[in-house]
Amino acid sequence: MFKIAVLVSGGGSNLQAIIDAIEFEQLNASIEFVISDKKDAYALKRAEEKNITTLVFDRKEYGRNSSDKILEVLKGKVDLIVLAGYLSILDGDILKEFNNKIINIHPSLIPSFCGPKMYGIKVHEAAINMGVRYSGCTVHYVNELVDGGAIILQQVVNVYFEDDAKTLQKRVLEEEHKLLKKAIKLIIEDKILIDNGRVKIKS
Numbered sequence: 067m068f069k070i071a072v073l074v075s076g077g078g079s080n081l082q083a084i085i086d087a088i089e090f091e092q093l094n095a096s097i098e099f100v101i102s103d104k105k106d107a108y109a110l111k112r113a114e115e116k117n118i119t120t121l122v123f124d125r126k127e128y129g130r131n132s133s134d135k136i137l138e139v140l141k142g143k144v145d146l147i148v149l150a151g152y153l154s155i156l157d158g159d160i161l162k163e164f165n166n167k168i169i170n171i172h173p174s175l176i177p178s179f180c181g182p183k184m185y186g187i188k189v190h191e192a193a194i195n196m197g198v199r200y201s202g203c204t205v206h207y208v209n210e211l212v213d214g215g216a217i218i219l220q221q222v223v224n225v226y227f228e229d230d231a232k233t234l235q236k237r238v239l240e241e242e243h244k245l246l247k248k249a250i251k252l253i254i255e256d257k258i259l260i261d262n263g264r265v266k267i268k269s
């Protein structure tokens with residue numbers, strides 16, 4: 067069975083999308099761990115409800131050591147780490163140990179509105195302020211550059227004049243749930259080739 071760890075910081079709707087996809091047999095995988103950098107993340111409740119092992123490496127307590135702690139727990143135990151609204155930065159050995167085995171979902175079309183300190187609602191505020199007609203979401207591999215790894219999938223979302231950051235966030239989030247599921251399925255089915263920093267999807 068393909069084993070996944072999901073890292074979270076907040077509400078966990080993307081985590082829920084993965085849980086549901088597994089339950090509905092759209093993904094042939096199991097979630098072995100849900101790890102949060104915040105002890106009050108609602109995502110933890112979603113995991114506990116499904117009897118998934120949860121761990122918290124609080125950012126305030128562990129700071130930059132949390133990547134090493136996560137590596138200690140996950141080494142040899144999972145095939146893929148999914149950052150689903152995880153707002154700390156992973157660094158150090160975990161990036162080598164899980165090279166091309168960590169993916170992230172970001173709520174914009176990278177390379178727009180991404181990078182350090184661009185997360186959550188701030189991304190959508192920036193898109194609205196810029197007046198872009200299209201935004202969207204991106205699933206990409208994680209490397210040492212924030213939001214800089216190879217792009218796996220992107221989905222475009224319309225931005226309307228009447229939108230504010232909240233309405234845009236909601237529309238993008240609905241697409242995130244589908245896109246993340248699709249990317250995980252491609253990985254499980256070994257359909258991704260990485261060539262010179264670019265992803266090719268095998269047919």
Ligand code: GAR
Binds near residue numbers: 078109
């Ligand atoms: C999602 O929109 C995700 O793309 C974003 O946080 C939200 C988490 O929602 N992640 C980032 O901004 C990372 N740069 P969720 O907790 O309901 O899945």
